[in-house]
Amino acid sequence: MSRKWQNNRMARYGKILATTVLLAIAAVFTACQQQGGNSYLRTPRAVRFQPVSTPLVKRSLSRLAREVNIKVRIMPSNARQRRGSRRLNPRFITIHSTANHSPSSTAMQHSRALCRGAFTNRSWHFTVDQFMCVQNLPLRETGWHAGTPAGNHNSIGIEMCECENRGHNHFRTWDRAAKLTAVLMKRYGINLRRVVPHYHWTRKNCPAPLLTNGKPGPKWAWFHSRVDYYYRCINEGKSNR
Ligand SMILES: [Zn+2]
Incomplete structure (x- = not known):
């Protein structure tokens, strides 16, 4: 067997291997796209979607609110979305997800964009990422997020960021949103059954990462x-469901 022939054969194997790897990557990528186009689906092992089994760590409402790390960045009072807004009747909490995977689409960036008027016909109360929560509207005021008058007039809107930057961790974002939701439930006496996905109002696939098909x-x-776990932590172990 000549060395030249061997080299040719190695080169051929190399090409076949490279093509196979590329096809495999493309297949995985396509599968992810078909399932919803989000890379969090590539990291399902990071989150086990099982009920919380850890013992309650009781704390006060204000302590849990501090853990949420709420920054306040209210939209300008003359913003288009705030004109004609009504008094909010907070009977529901509506959970959304931004579906924006750009690395810079953090809670603060979304809030800045909202305050600059980048989202012409939309507004919501809180934007959450893995590090913080930014309040964008006063809680006495309606936002434009649910897609129906009933949803807008009766619910507090929470947007969860899906940014994908170095070290992003969607679990922490969802966990922070869960803490914020528990704080709001306690403050306004809202039942867990009234913590709803955007889907509840319009059948939209939102928050996509937390819906199934x-x-x-x-x-x-x-x-x-x-x-419910965080609610019980600040409510003497009792649920509100
Ligand atoms: Zn939504």
Whole structure:
């Protein structure tokens, strides 16, 4: 067997191997796209969607609110979305997800964009990422996020960021949103059944990462169980469901 022939054969194997790897990557990527186009689906092992089994760590409402790390950046009072807003009747909490995977689409960046008027017909109360929560509207005022008058007039809107930058951790974002939701439930006496996905109002696939085939399923039940866990932490171990 000549060295030249061997080299040719190695080069051929190399090409076949490279093509196979590329096809495999493309297949995985396509599968992820088909399942919803989000890379969090590539890291499901990071989150086990099971009810919380850890013992309660009782704390006060204000202590849990501090853990949420709320910054206040209210939209300008003359912003288009705030004109004609009504008094909010907070009977529901509506959970959304931004579906924006750009690395810079953090809670603060979304809030800045909101304050600059980048989202012409939309507004919501809180934007959450893995590090902080930014309040964008006063809680006495309606936002434009639910897609129906009933949803807008009766619910507090929470947007969860899906930014994908170095070290991003969607679990921490969802956990922070669960803590915020528990704080708001306690403050306004809202029942867990009234913590709803955007889907509840318009059948939209939102918050997509916590829905299953576009509908509330095990992941949404998991989110509810986390909210309930934090609620019990600040309510003497008792649920409100
Ligand atoms: Zn939504």
